[in-house]
Amino acid sequence: MMKNSLATPQTAAQIKSALREYLWNQEVGTRLPPERQLAENYRVSRSTMSKILGELEAEGLLVRRIGHGTFVTPRDxxxxxxxxxxxxxxxxxxxxxxxxxxxxxxxxxxxxxxxxxxxxxxxxxxxxxxxxxxxxxxxxxxxxxxxxxxxxxxxxxxxxxxxxxxxxxxxxxxxxxxxxxxxxxxxxxxxNHFLTGYQKLEVLVRNGHRRIGLIHNEPPTPAFQENIRGLKKAARDFKLPWRSLVQPDSQIDCWQDSLESGYFQTLEVMRKDPALTALVVDTTPGAIGALRALHELKLRCPDDVSIITALANARVEEFTCPKLSTVITPTEEVTAIVIRILAGENELPLREFRVNSTVVERESIRKLIGKVNES
CATH class of the missing domain: 3.40.50.2300 (Response regulator)
Structure with missing residues (x-):
């Protein structure tokens, strides 16, 4: 319960400042006292308090729900x-x-x-x-x-x-x-997350890899599911049994650290099958975590284990050791479509747009020579 700490009359600006400080120190979802009680506590009229609460609501600090009360909102x-x-x-x-x-x-x-x-x-x-x-x-x-x-x-x-x-x-x-x-x-x-998944597995198989682990360092969003669909299609096309691809039992939730997830999931899949020759990693942060995990296991990339991942990440992927092979989608093309829609220039009857990715092969994929590993 909010304390009645104001013993002397205050200006509306002072009350608003005091309430703002109070709200920032409360847990999300905290219910405030009724507007009438707040007005009494701060010795102002209900109309003044209603105006103050409206301004704080506009700032995103609280939300008023008719019939339910006033609550502290997330800090959007x-x-x-x-x-x-x-x-x-x-x-x-x-x-x-x-x-x-x-x-x-x-x-x-x-x-x-x-x-x-x-x-x-x-x-x-x-x-x-x-x-x-x-x-x-x-x-x-x-x-x-x-x-x-x-x-x-x-x-x-x-x-x-x-x-x-x-x-x-x-x-x-x-x-x-x-x-x-x-x-x-x-x-x-x-x-085009389906294409991205397909391209990742295709480039490894083309280089002779069939003992492959999957690192799901991103949360199970619709994009993730599309990526899995692409991986499964590539596995069918290249006659690679889906069950032969080693996957972690753990998964990451939204808003968690994808770099750390890549590290722990790499340790997990390599312990499941130490004979893996390649890893498909969701994104570049996860691949950096995977490199650290391989180092701790005394394995080298790409000599022992190759890596393919996705996305550009401030060109970090070009300065790791080795340079990471990635599947990249041009941000400029995505941006151009968004702006055309905003400007009312979307002449096509489409409401879903997919931008295709391209494979950039760098140093992190080793081409296996001789007999291809059997799954």
């Missing part, structure tokens, strides 16, 4: 002021509040492309527990917003998709999202 933050007056067309750019180079790189390219088209992007970083109420508040109050772009590297509940699908704005998901055709205003722009 607007990185660019979303209510500042402007004559520009605007879009709301939403992404998870954790650092991943792929997210940063995509945000950067979207910013550059938007400026070239005289769009302003308002950034909203969301937390894992978020109900996304601040997004809908911004969409309602900012009449300049022409669309919403969501980097979908996080779980999206059907209830949230239903709310987004009811908006009178185009909503563009960057990243694989299932069942997008159910919503008239939604678009999906993503890597």
């Amino acid at each position: 933050t607007v990185a660019v002021p979303a209510f500042a007056p402007t004559d520009q067309a605007e879009a709301l750019l939403v992404y998870p509040d954790f650092f991943a180079f792929g997210i940063w790189d995509l945000v950067h390219h979207l910013e550059v492309a938007a400026r070239c088209r005289n769009f302003r992007l308002n950034h909203l970083r969301v937390q894992p527990e978020s109900e996304w109420d601040l997004l809908f508040l911004l969409a309602e109050r900012n009449r300049n917003i022409r669309g919403i772009v969501i980097i979908a590297g996080m779980p999206l509940r059907k209830s949230l998709l239903d709310r987004l699908g009811a908006l009178e704005l185009p909503v563009i998901f960057v990243g694989k999202v299932n069942d997008i055709d159910q919503y008239h205003n939604c678009y999906n722009v993503s890597n």
Whole structure:
């Protein structure tokens, strides 16, 4: 229960500041006292308290639900002021509040492309527990917003998709999202994850590898499932039994460390089958973890174990020892499609777009000579 710590009359600004500090120190989901009680505690009228709470709600610090109460929200933050007056067309750019180079790189390219088209992007970083109420508040109050772009590297509940699908704005998901055709205003722009999975296994088999482990250092999102489909198709095409591919029993959850996951899963699959000659790793951070695990097992890449992974990661993959072979999707092409949709230039009747990847072979794949290992 909030203490009545204010014994003297306060200005609205002082009350707002005190409440803001209080909210930042509470657990997400904490229920506040009723508005009437807050007004009594701070010795102001209910209308003044209602105004203060409304302003704090606009800042994303709390949410008021009719019939239920007022609650502390996840710390979603607007990185660019979303209510500042402007004559520009605007879009709301939403992404998870954790650092991943792929997210940063995509945000950067979207910013550059938007400026070239005289769009302003308002950034909203969301937390894992978020109900996304601040997004809908911004969409309602900012009449300049022409669309919403969501980097979908996080779980999206059907209830949230239903709310987004009811908006009178185009909503563009960057990243694989299932069942997008159910919503008239939604678009999906993503890597061709099926092709990526296929290419990873194909390049290893082409180099003579058949004792292969799979490192799932990314969470089981729709993109992950598409990647698995591609791997399975390649395994069928190259007559490689799916059960012969060694997989970890553990998996990573969303918002966890994919580098650490790559490290532990590599230890796991190598202990299951020390004779593996190659690893398919979801992404570059996981491959870096895999390199460390192989080093601790006194194995060398690619002499003992080859590695193929995906994504560019600030060119880190070009400076590891050895340089990592990767499957890369051009961010510029993804960005161009998103901006065309925002600008209303999507002439095709499509609402799902897939951007194909290419294989970049570097030093981390060894070509086996002589008899190919049998599975």
